[in-house]
Amino acid sequence: MTTMHVEPVGDLIEHDTSGNPCVCGPTERPVKREDGSVGWVVVHNSLDGRELHETDRGDA
Numbered sequence: 001m002t003t004m005h006v007e008p009v010g011d012l013i014e015h016d017t018s019g020n021p022c023v024c025g026p027t028e029r030p031v032k033r034e035d036g037s038v039g040w041v042v043v044h045n046s047l048d049g050r051e052l053h054e055t056d057r058g059d060a
C-alpha cells in the first residue's frame with residue numbers, strides 16, 4: 001500500500017511521513033487512482049496558524 005503525504009511546506013514542526021502517527025493529527029483519505037486501486041493520502045495540518053484564521057482567541 002502506498003501512502004502519500006501532503007504536508008505544509010516550511011511548517012514549524014517536523015511532520016512524520018515515515019508511517020508513524022504525526023503530532024499534527026493528520027487526516028487520512030482514500031483516493032482512487034487511475035488504475036482503479038485505492039491509495040491513501042495523509043493530509044497534514046499546518047501548526048503555524050496558516051489555516052486557522054478563525055481563531056477565537058480574543059487578543060484584546
Ligand SMILES: [Zn+2]
Pocket residue numbers: 007014015016022023024025026044045
Ligand atoms: Zn504532520
